[in-house]
């Protein structure tokens with residue numbers, strides 16, 4: 001087993017940069033560089049010596065296996081955060097035999113192989129690293145902390161009990177079975193199936209939180225769409241002007257709106273286009289507005305018809321309240337907070353359904369298990385062979401095992417780890 005090393009913190013200038021080593025030679029490498037090893041998990045200030053002399057003065061930490069992130073011997077070097085210091089240390093480590101630079105996600109892969117994390121936790125960790133907003137952080141942390149694995153374990157135990165009850169019936173087929181197990185088995189199967197379906201139904205909401213909600217700002221030309229986008233984004237992201245039709249294309253700003261990840265889309269004014277290029281912009285605006293999770297529909301006055309037919313919980317507001325009776329003014333800021341509250345309360349409602357299932361892969365495993373349980377239940381109702389029912393249960397358990405990576409793990413790993421950075 002190679003000992004791997006990599007920069008664990010972001011590249012570039014920083015106060016501190018962390019280089020991490022993991023594997024059987026991590027401790028001996030540290031000993032050669034820094035002398036006597038510090039006590040486990042105790043930070044200790046050491047001068048690091050390389051082949052060419054002093055590399056840096058650094059805080060060093062050791063985490064003996066198995067109580068480390070990867071489950072192997074792990075060393076952390078807290079260096080001065082300069083590109084040159086980090087490069088010098090990485091170069092020196094690379095010269096040592098048995099040590100090599102880690103591949104993307106390799107530390108986490110080792111943590112999975114050594115059962116420090118299950119597969120769902122790896123997916124949670126991947127999202128946690130990507131999280132940009134509070135809603136994303138909370139969702140990712142739930143899964144990273146192992147809540148899905150714990151839930152899967154509870155489903156698994158109940159199904160194993162159901163299978164065991166049925167198998168007892170098979171074993172004693174010729175004798176009198178002491179009790180009728182069918183009612184208890186039915187209850188177990190039905191309750192697990194119900195919970196699986198409920199959990200899988202949270203995927204859509206979880207995906208919105210992960211990928212962000214799209215909010216289209218629509219309305220006639222000159223109603224103040226770009227100005228509103230700039231106000232919400234807190235910066236000049238779109239060109240505003242008093243000439244109608246300024247926004248000819250679609251402008252997007254990704255932002256954090258009260259902890260929710262959103263992409264604001266400023267669309268071209270919806271009106272009869274004056275030329276071909278504007279017509280393309282208007283057409284694109286319509287399509288984007290159609291696909292958005294939520295539309296903020298601006299009107300120039302209360303009497304005007306909305307530029308597009310509002311649906312569901314779309315927010316319809318009159319702009320420029322400093323000039324006309326309206327709901328907000330992007331110019332003075334009046335009503336902006338109320339507008340943000342209206343938008344976030346709609347989006348919070350939509351993200352409320354998110355649970356522990358954050359990936360299509362996980363939802364598929366849960367739905368497969370639920371389908372097997374449906375078949376098992378139908379068989380029980382028609383007493384269509386108890387042994388076949390036990391087989392369905394084992395199949396459902398197999399699907400649940402794939403959630404946490406007990407089976408069939410290799411083909412999903414490459415996909416997950418390809419999105420990890422080196423050093424994670």
Ligand SMILES: Nc1nc2c(ncn2[C@@H]2O[C@H](COP(=O)(O)OP(=O)(O)OP(=O)(O)O)[C@@H](O)[C@H]2O)c(=O)[nH]1
Nearest residue numbers: 222223224225226227241245246247269329330331
């Ligand atoms: N008084 C006042 N003027 C505003 C307000 N919001 C925008 N404006 C002005 O209205 C004009 C048009 O604003 P934009 O934000 O470019 O309007 P738009 O809807 O994006 O326009 P198009 O790109 O043509 O579709 C600009 O001169 C803005 O300064 C407001 O709340 N009050």
